[in-house]
Amino acid sequence: MTDTPIVETRGLEVRFPLPTHFLSREKPVLHALNTVDVAIRPGESFCVVGESGCGKTTLGRTIIGLQRPTAGEVYFRGKRIDTMDETERKPIRRDMQMVFQNPYASLNPRRNVFDTLVEPVRHLMPEMSASEARTRVEEVLDATGCDPSWQRRLPHEFSGGQRQRIAIARALVTNPAFIVADEPISALDVSIQAQILNLLSDLQAERGLTYLFITHDLSVVEHFGTRVAVMYLGRIMELAETATLFSRPSHPYTQLLLEAIPKLEGGSFDRPHPPGELPDPVNPPPGCPFAPRCPIAVARCRSERPELRKLKNGAEAACHLAE
Numbered sequence: 001m002t003d004t005p006i007v008e009t010r011g012l013e014v015r016f017p018l019p020t021h022f023l024s025r026e027k028p029v030l031h032a033l034n035t036v037d038v039a040i041r042p043g044e045s046f047c048v049v050g051e052s053g054c055g056k057t058t059l060g061r062t063i064i065g066l067q068r069p070t071a072g073e074v075y076f077r078g079k080r081i082d083t084m085d086e087t088e089r090k091p092i093r094r095d096m097q098m099v100f101q102n103p104y105a106s107l108n109p110r111r112n113v114f115d116t117l118v119e120p121v122r123h124l125m126p127e128m129s130a131s132e133a134r135t136r137v138e139e140v141l142d143a144t145g146c147d148p149s150w151q152r153r154l155p156h157e158f159s160g161g162q163r164q165r166i167a168i169a170r171a172l173v174t175n176p177a178f179i180v181a182d183e184p185i186s187a188l189d190v191s192i193q194a195q196i197l198n199l200l201s202d203l204q205a206e207r208g209l210t211y212l213f214i215t216h217d218l219s220v221v222e223h224f225g226t227r228v229a230v231m232y233l234g235r236i237m238e239l240a241e242t243a244t245l246f247s248r249p250s251h252p253y254t255q256l257l258l259e260a261i262p263k264l265e266g267g268s269f270d271r272p273h274p275p276g277e278l279p280d281p282v283n284p285p286p287g288c289p290f291a292p293r294c295p296i297a298v299a300r301c302r303s304e305r306p307e308l309r310k311l312k313n314g315a316e317a318a319c320h321l322a323e
Helices: 056-064 086-093 113-124 130-143 148-152 160-172 190-207 218-224 242-247 252-259 299-303
Strands: 007-017 029-040 045-049 071-076 096-099 178-182 210-214 227-232 235-241
Touching: 007 056, 029 056, 029 071, 029 235, 045 056, 045 218, 056 096, 056 178, 056 210, 086 096, 096 160, 113 130, 113 148, 113 160, 130 148, 130 160, 160 190, 190 218, 218 242, 227 242, 227 252, 235 242, 235 252
Parallel strands: 045 210, 045 227, 096 178, 178 210
Antiparallel strands: 007 029, 007 071, 227 235
């Protein structure tokens, strides 16, 4: 693994205009991402965690090109890609793929498995002959533990775990270097979750893949992630190596997330809930976005927005009181 990032964002922002009453002069805007800077190194599993609505999925979709940023820049292998049109971006799409949260929704119900997997090959790798494309499909089916007899079956004929394997195979069929995995196991049974995680780990070791792994399950991150970015209200609150984050969390929000992990004894049910309401992403607070709920916030936190800064333990935290 090198320190030169394969994917990088600089000052990334995404705003969504909201519908308003015809008599209102104000145009509300949802702040989905606010000046997000990440640098993902080749070969790592970069995990993004946080509550629902914090911007995790928007970050993944913006990096992969499914969402245009309002401001900021996205780089892949040192080349800026957010300003490219579809023609310019087409050669890069084969190197950047995505696994969606719901495999049944992301697979075309009218296409069988072979047609689903061969479509990106025909579109992104037109130099391949029909026989080479078929061979590629058979190779990825084998690599993801799918039976060759599945090729003529439709998505509704499979279980959730089988459909997710097919979705992973579709992401792999163009031989990408980088994959965004958006909650790839959240809709699966616990036993199947372990199988999919092991599959992703094995594929990473075999193919040198780099993952942006989006999840809300910190127990998964502890065993799967290389580094972890903790997001809240469109901002990164803490960024650290996985071992550092779980042993010495620096941000109060990270500490509360870790305390919320269910435990057999003395677990999260015995701990107080964070005070205050979740801030409105349309009208975020002027200081630290977590200040209204933070148990240690001071006056400075409510007026001055903290920036990510390096701490003594090697982590980065956007908190005035981190140390």
